[in-house]
Amino acid sequence: MKIYSILFKAEFKRFWSTGMLMLTVPLTLISLVTLGSVQTGNIKELSIFIDSADIVVIFLSFIIFTAGIVGADVKSGWLRTLLIRSVTREQYVITKILVVFISILIVFLISFSVDLLVISFNSKMVLTYDIAQTAVVFLLKVMHLLLMVIISALVSCVIPGSFNGYFVLAWYSFSQAIGFIVMRNYWDMKWAVVLQDYLFPGGFDDAKNAIMMQQAFPAAELLWGIAALMISFAWTLYSVNSIVVDTGSE
Amino acid sequence: MEQRPVYIMKITALIGILCAIAAAVIEFYPTHSSVQWVPYEMAFQRAKVEHKLVYVDVYAEWCAPCKRMDRITFANDTVIAALTEGVIATRVNGDDPNLGAKMKNEFNVTAMPTSLLFRSENAELKRHVGFMDAAAFMDWIADTSLSEFVHWDEFNEARVKAQNTKKTLIILALHDSLKVMEMQRAFQNKNVKQIIKRNFVPVLLINTITDHQKVIAQYTLLPSFDFVGYLYTFTPSMELIRAIPLRNWDASRTQSLVESLSAPQ
Numbered sequence: 140m141k142i143y144s145i146l147f148k149a150e151f152k153r154f155w156s157t158g159m160l161m162l163t164v165p166l167t168l169i170s171l172v173t174l175g176s177v178q179t180g181n182i183k184e185l186s187i188f189i190d191s192a193d194i195v196v197i198f199l200s201f202i203i204f205t206a207g208i209v210g211a212d213v214k215s216g217w218l219r220t221l222l223i224r225s226v227t228r229e230q231y232v233i234t235k236i237l238v239v240f241i242s243i244l245i246v247f248l249i250s251f252s253v254d255l256l257v258i259s260f261n262s263k264m265v266l267t268y269d270i271a272q273t274a275v276v277f278l279l280k281v282m283h284l285l286l287m288v289i290i291s292a293l294v295s296c297v298i299p300g301s302f303n304g305y306f307v308l309a310w311y312s313f314s315q316a317i318g319f320i321v322m323r324n325y326w327d328m329k330w331a332v333v334l335q336d337y338l339f340p341g342g343f344d345d346a347k348n349a350i351m352m353q354q355a356f357p358a359a360e361l362l363w364g365i366a367a368l369m370i371s372f373a374w375t376l377y378s379v380n381s382i383v384v385d386t387g388s389e
Numbered sequence: 390m391e392q393r394p395v396y397i398m399k400i401t402a403l404i405g406i407l408c409a410i411a412a413a414v415i416e417f418y419p420t421h422s423s424v425q426w427v428p429y430e431m432a433f434q435r436a437k438v439e440h441k442l443v444y445v446d447v448y449a450e451w452c453a454p455c456k457r458m459d460r461i462t463f464a465n466d467t468v469i470a471a472l473t474e475g476v477i478a479t480r481v482n483g484d485d486p487n488l489g490a491k492m493k494n495e496f497n498v499t500a501m502p503t504s505l506l507f508r509s510e511n512a513e514l515k516r517h518v519g520f521m522d523a524a525a526f527m528d529w530i531a532d533t534s535l536s537e538f539v540h541w542d543e544f545n546e547a548r549v550k551a552q553n554t555k556k557t558l559i560i561l562a563l564h565d566s567l568k569v570m571e572m573q574r575a576f577q578n579k580n581v582k583q584i585i586k587r588n589f590v591p592v593l594l595i596n597t598i599t600d601h602q603k604v605i606a607q608y609t610l611l612p613s614f615d616f617v618g619y620l621y622t623f624t625p626s627m628e629l630i631r632a633i634p635l636r637n638w639d640a641s642r643t644q645s646l647v648e649s650l651s652a653p654q
Binding site: 229322326327329332333336342352358359360362363365366367368369370372373374376377380 | 397399402406409411412484493519
């Protein structure tokens with residue numbers, strides 16, 4: 140575990156460079172404004188408020204924070220340096236995913252908390268708190284985010300440079316658009332409906348929606364989510380192991 | 390030599406595959422509900438004889454929420470009892486070339502599952518689109534206020550009844566069924582019910598129901614879309630007494646309104 144701790148500190152320090160901090164400040168401000176504009180709508184329930192924060196987490200933090208998550212380290216020689224120092228590829232990729240995931244979470248929590256404070260001081264806005272539902276929605280959102288980060292890391296092993304984030308985002312948006320078109324126009328076409336469900340691994344997102352719509356316990360959706368998380372993680376490990384890095388000792 | 394342990398990769402991949410298999414089994418395993426579904430054609434005949442409502446479940450074999458309803462909602466004892474004793478329950482496969490198409494074309498079913506409640510064929514009372522768990526389903530189907538409109542007469546029967554009893558016809562005409570629930574709440578008040586029972590023969594007309602459309606067109610009801618609907622009183626020979634446009638209806642006003650309508654003009 141010691142190696143993870145040292146590696147985490149090192150990666151966290153590398154990640155939060157001056158440039159990243161300078162990017163994060165406007166990002167957090169944009170997040171605040173976005174959440175602020177969302178809260179002026181008819182959102183009365185805390186869990187719906189958390190859900191609406193998708194815009195901030197996915198569209199802003201995701202592209203910046205996951206850009207070149209693995210690919211950039213291969214190109215800069217950082218992965219080679221680590222491998223020479225007896226760090227395994229697994230330790231590297233697990234730490235890397237955790238650092239990016241926690242960093243996105245921090246930005247989200249800062250924006251969210253500040254905005255919630257603003258709401259609490261705004262006498263016109265009253266949010267109801269269903270703690271259990273809010274906690275479950277938050278947890279599922281976090282799991283979905285972790286899945287996205289892992290997929291982005293996987294794509295980064297294959298696509299060079301910083302395009303992995305854009306690729307995942309485009310894939311996600313494409314699946315959402317197709318889903319919308321199918322459910323609107325081809326809702327009675329068996330294969331269209333079944334296929335659109337599997338265009339993007341959205342098990343946690345579907346489970347969250349089922350809970351928000353007060354449906355029954357979404358067992359199948361949760362299992363799909365866990366399956367996607369595990370398989371994409373295993374695939375990421377495989378892809379990282381397949382990257383050719385000249386460590387001199389291999 | 391760089392270590393490349395693969396056990397984490399293998400374990401996570403295995404867990405992932407097992408979860409995917411379990412999810413697929415839950416999602417695609419054929420389900421069957423314990424509800425005794427009556428064939429569609431027979432349902433309306435039975436409903437007429439037994440004076441019951443008809444519940445129609447429009448579903449598909451490949452629709453995940455429909456399967457969840459089979460597994461959870463239609464397996465619940467209370468729901469089974471309600472569908473067996475309270476109403477005549479029938480279901481239509483959305484893929485069926487005849488009945489499925491009929492649901493889409495005639496009843497404007499645009500998603501699955503859709504739950505429909507009919508007073509008689511072509512007389513839709515209300516609908517719900519999407520999954521409902523047992524509690525939500527019971528709330529939906531056993532809505533006590535629903536009995537208000539269920540016991541109101543169809544137009545032709547009401548006219549005969551009004552002529553025989555020399556009572557005034559009170560017609561609630563609505564543009565669509567979306568406001569039905571709101572209106573039910575307005576008419577479920579005990580005093581309102583008594584006043585209506587004493588003085589009127591009540592009729593509900595909804596402009597999206599084919600049979601009702603004819604009556605609405607014949608008597609030029611619902612002249613403006615600016616209002617949710619209109620409340621009319623007619624003599625048994627169909628001479629208009631009063632027409633009251635309804636907008637943002639306040640349920641507490643219903644009693645004073647029907648009292649004023651029942652007063653001699």
